[in-house]
Amino acid sequence: MSGKFDRIIHESVTPVQCVDFYSNDPVSLDDHNALSNYKGPEEVVKALMEIEPKVENIARILDVCAGTGRLAKVLINNGFHNIDALDGSQMMLEEALRQGLYKNTVVSMIQPDLRLPIADDSYDVITASGTFAPGHLFSDCIPDLIRVLKPGGVMIFAMRTSYEKLSEQFGNFDSNILRDYESCQGMLAALARIMYNFDRDVVTDKLSPDECIKYYSKQPERYDEDVEASNYKGPEELARAIAEFSPAFDKNSRILDICAGTGRLAKQLKNFGFENIDALDGSEAMLKEAVSQGIYKNTFVSMIKSDGTLPIENDSYDLLTASGTFAPGHLYSDCIPVLLRVLKPGGMMIWAMREGYEKKSPQFEKFDPDIEALEQAGKAKLLGKKHIPLYLYEDGGFIYMLKKLSN
Ligand SMILES: C[S@@+](CC[C@H](N)C(=O)[O-])C[C@H]1O[C@@H](n2cnc3c(N)ncnc32)[C@H](O)[C@@H]1O
Known part of the structure; x- marks a missing residue:
């Protein structure tokens, strides 16, 4: 030199x-x-x-x-x-x-x-x-x-x-x-x-369900690193909202965490005293991370598809939770009926979702109309849609609270 x-x-x-x-x-x-x-x-x-x-x-x-x-x-x-x-x-x-x-x-x-x-x-x-x-x-x-x-x-x-x-x-x-x-x-x-480049590569309609699972399964340990750097507030905001709503649930309420991934949401729920939590995700590798930390009671590896079914009996859970689940390339509103089946009548499905997906994905334009259609059919009732200022990156989000009425 x-x-x-x-x-x-x-x-x-x-x-x-x-x-x-x-x-x-x-x-x-x-x-x-x-x-x-x-x-x-x-x-x-x-x-x-x-x-x-x-x-x-x-x-x-x-x-x-x-x-x-x-x-x-x-x-x-x-x-x-x-x-x-x-x-x-x-x-x-x-x-x-x-x-x-x-x-x-x-x-x-x-x-x-x-x-x-x-x-x-x-x-x-x-x-x-x-x-x-x-x-x-x-x-x-x-x-x-x-x-x-x-x-x-x-x-x-x-x-x-x-x-x-x-x-x-x-x-x-x-x-x-x-x-x-x-x-x-x-x-x-x-x-x-x-x-x-998470947004461009993973949160996109271009990704098929199988490609989405492949992405997460390839690098489960990297997922937590990625979201920690991305200001991801979905799980904690959601857990707080559920706890505020909690007169409806007690710590033994049966909860199924949909697209649970590495268990970020369940960790937050545990901070609020919830104990009886199962997990479902299409990626075994992601769930393995959660299982190694003993976060969930039972775990189900299963794809969620609008024309599929889950390996769970009807009317099993008091509460379904989901964060980072409804997004382009992930789950769309047409999966909600598949999920409601495993919820007890009167049970709740509460999820956090980033705002603005309707600008990215034509399928998300019909997200809220699809929920209205479930209401009109007497299947469910939307009890709330609360805005949260921070969900992911600098973007806000919404917390949806949907009550199941009938099968
Ligand atoms: C953004 S991560 C969210 C994980 C966790 N809920 C959190 O907040 O950290 C999305 C998860 O959805 C799962 N997933 C995506 N599409 C799915 C599908 N169609 N069926 C089942 N799981 C799916 C992925 O495997 C991944 O673990």
């Missing part, structure tokens, strides 16, 4: 000094990188293709601190062509332009107190290598980068692991991201969204 570059990777270097340094001698960075076994750009593109196998070559990509275009070369070799560059140094970008690597180039300083001259929601992918480093960019620049990323877009960057030894600030890089995002509304949500 040459001493020249060591000097610039230091927290005492100001943004302007950093850009001046690169502008003075753009070509020497390439020489240096060629000699230093620098694999950042290759690793970023590899990760992009592994994490996001569905990213198409038409995706709009913004390469941040693009420099002389090393990362763009790797992207182009892998079929991506729609790449723009952002860098504070015109001189560095000229090198890239000479080689025709980028469609557009934006010369702009990237600093936490500056807004980039790029419109919101412009890019599918943001890439960066050699960008986050002492004397260069820190995590406080990420919010404005996320702003220019489309919802559901992905930001992938490579960073050296040794920076925490060079800079106290970098010792806290990851935890600062989480802290910063928590303190600026909705940004933790945005971060979760770019990291996991």
Whole structure:
């Protein structure tokens, strides 16, 4: 590692000094990188293709601190062509332009107190290598980068692991991201969204029931990590609502948790004293997580389909609960009758659901009308639909309370 570059990777270097340094001698960075076994750009593109196998070559990509275009070369070799560059140094970008690597180039300083001259929601992918480093960019620049990323877009960057030894600030890089995002509304949500792309891949009508189960079964342990980073408040809001309604139930009431997953809702219900809880889910792997923690009395591995039936007798439960269950690609309102069958007459089905699904899925446009039809048929009565300000990410939700009247 040459001493020249060591000097610039230091927290005492100001943004302007950093850009001046690169502008003075753009070509020497390439020489240096060629000699230093620098694999950042290759690793970023590899990760992009592994994490996001569905990213198409038409995706709009913004390469941040693009420099002389090393990362763009790797992207182009892998079929991506729609790449723009952002860098504070015109001189560095000229090198890239000479080689025709980028469609557009934006010369702009990237600093936490500056807004980039790029419109919101412009890019599918943001890439960066050699960008986050002492004397260069820190995590406080990420919010404005996320702003220019489309919802559901992905930001992938490579960073050296040794920076925490060079800079106290970098010792806290990851935890600062989480802290910063928590303190600026909705940004933790945005971060979760770019990291996991959960919404785009899983909460979609395009997913068949079997594909949905496959998704959850592939990575049950990752589910809890994902939702913890996504501000998922459904289970606790739902448990609270049930407890408030609880004169209707006691701690021995028989409860069936629908699409129980790893048991997040049951844990919350237990905090309110409910003990007699069974679980049903199409994914054995998800339920295994819950079983290993002894959360449920009985578990049923079963798909829930509008034209199917559950391996449970009629009129078995006092209460059916569900959080994260009714969603595009998961359960739709046409499954409600299948579920009501196992509920005792007079029993309740209470669930939490994210608001706005009707904008994403034509089938969700008829969610409430389908419930009205059950009411008109004398099968059930909707006792309440309560708005909750936070359900998942920065979105609110609703708690539905449906009483079964007859079979
Ligand atoms: C978002 S998770 C919710 C888990 C849990 N209720 C929670 O709040 O954390 C959705 C769960 O629904 C299950 N699931 C999705 N579609 C299903 C279906 N058609 N039949 C049975 N289970 C299904 C998945 O296996 C997954 O465990």
